[in-house]
Each structure stands twice: as C-alpha cells, then as structure tokens.
Amino acid sequence: MKRMMQQRKPLQQAMKWIVAPLVIVLLGYGIYTLYSLSVIPKQGESIAIQGREHIPVDYSSTPEYNSNPPTSGPHYVEETDWGVYQEELEDGNVIHSMEHGGIWISYQPSLDEETKAKLEAIGKNYPGSVVVSPRSANDSPIALASWGRLEKLTEFDEDRIVKFIKGNKNNSPEPFAR
Numbered sequence: 280m281k282r283m284m285q286q287r288k289p290l291q292q293a294m295k296w297i298v299a300p301l302v303i304v305l306l307g308y309g310i311y312t313l314y315s316l317s318v319i320p321k322q323g324e325s326i327a328i329q330g331r332e333h334i335p336v337d338y339s340s341t342p343e344y345n346s347n348p349p350t351s352g353p354h355y356v357e358e359t360d361w362g363v364y365q366e367e368l369e370d371g372n373v374i375h376s377m378e379h380g381g382i383w384i385s386y387q388p389s390l391d392e393e394t395k396a397k398l399e400a401i402g403k404n405y406p407g408s409v410v411v412s413p414r415s416a417n418d419s420p421i422a423l424a425s426w427g428r429l430e431k432l433t434e435f436d437e438d439r440i441v442k443f444i445k446g447n448k449n450n451s452p453e454p455f456a457r
Contacts, residue, residue, distance in 0.1 A: 289455070293353070295387060301347060302346060302378050304452075305340055319446055320422075320446055320453050321446050321449055321450060322428065322439075322442050322443040322446035323423060323425070323428040323429050323430030323443055323447065324350070324351045324428065324429050324430065325427060325428060326345060326427050326428065326429050327345060327352070327427075328351045328426070328427050329342075329344065329345055329351045329352035330351065330353065331351065331352075331378055331452055332352075332353045332354075332356070333353075333354065333355070333356045333375075334353045334354065334355065334357075334371065335355075336357075336369075336371070336374065337353050337425060341370075342371075345403075346415060346424075346429050347416065347417065347418050347422075348370060348373075348383065348385055348416070348417060348422050348424050348429070349370050349374055349424070350374075350377065350426060350427050350428060350429050351374065351377070351378070351426055351427055352374060352376045353371070353374075354370075354371045354372070354374035354378065355369065355371035355372050355374075355438065356375070357372055357375065358372060358373075358375035358376040358378075358379055359372040359373045359375070359376045359410050360376075360404065360410075360445055361376070361401045361405075361406055361407055361408060361409060361410060361456075362402065362410065362411075363402040363403060363411045364410070364411065364412040364413075365382070365410075365412075365413070366412070366413070367388075367412060367413055367414055368410070368412045370454075373410055373412075373440075375431070376394070376410055377414070377424060377425055377426045377451060378426060378451055378452055379451065379454075379455040379456060380408065380426070380448055380449035380450070380451045380453065380454040380455050381384050381408050381410060381436075381451075381456045382405070382408060382409045382423065382424070382443065382444050382447060382448060382453070382457035383409075383410045383411070383412075383413035383422075383423075383424040384398055384401065384402060384409060384410070384411045384412075384421070384422075384423055384440065385411075385412055385417055385421075385422045385424070386398060386411075386413055386414065386417065386420060386421045387413070387415065387417050387419075387420050387421075388413040388414075389409060390420055390421070391417060394406070394420075394421075394434075394435045395413075397435055397437065398411050398421070398435070398440075399411055401437065401440055401441070401444075405444055406457075407456060407457030408444070408449075408456035408457055409444060409446050410423075417447045417449065418431075419431035419432060419433060420432065420433055421433075421434075421435065421440075423439075423443040423444075425438060425443070425447035425448070425450065425451070426450060426451035426452070427450075427451075428443075428447050428450070430443050
C-alpha cells in the first residue's frame, strides 16, 4: 500500500505541472476574449442575419442577399482561404469565410493601383482572418464586410479599416479566425 502511494506521488506532481498551466492559459484566453469584446465595439452598419445554410455550388439561382456585398445567408460548403486575391471570388465561398469569423475587404476593380496595394498590405498584416479581392458588383469603391456587419468607403481610410477588422473579427457563429 505504501509503495502504491509512493508511485502515485510523481504522477500527481506531473498532473499539477500539466493541469495548472492549462487552466491558467484557458482562464487568460477567456478574460482576453471578454475584454476585447467589451473594449473594441463592433464597427459598421448592422445587417440582419439571413441564416447560414449550406447550398450546392450548382444551386439553381443566386440567393437574394440583403446587402451588397453580402454579410450572411446561404453559402457554399467550401470557404475561401484567407489572403489577397487578384481575381473576383464567389460570394458564396467568402460568406462561409465570414461565418468563420473573417473579414472581407472587397473593392471595385477600377480602383487605382496605389489604393489596391494599400488594401493588399492590410490583408497581408492579417493573414489568418482577412480576404482581400476585387468585386465588380460593389456599389462603393471599397466595402468592409463581416458576419452581419458592413461598412462602405468612398476612399481609403486605414484607421477605419483596421478598426473594422479588430471590432468585427470572430463576431460570428464559428469564430475560427486568427
């Protein structure tokens, strides 16, 4: 019996060294999350959520969205990878990325090269949470979209864009963005 108790002691010590730091990290993450949600207010206009149904890519018709660009609603099963794109993307794929907590910075293809480069630089600064792409259907030169939030810009404003990213990242049903 005494030998069994002696064998348990190293195991108990090892568990303390594993469990205690894990509890501290999880507690810290929870406090940080609550703090960031309370300190950084959501940015942009609130847009009613249209659901999060997955639809096939060969869906018979394009869903009607309540914003341009869309901020929620029926979307494809495959999400768009975070990053900077030179070509237009399917709304249905990017909506899925927003459902995962990401931000979509889209711009009219006619935007000047200098402004495009600035938007791309911001996208590269947030490689785990932002998609940057041209979108001819935009009704403003630059649009910032996240799950249920939208901000339209007539000109480049780095402060507003960064505030939008920080205030809206992971305010979504599946907060997986980094």
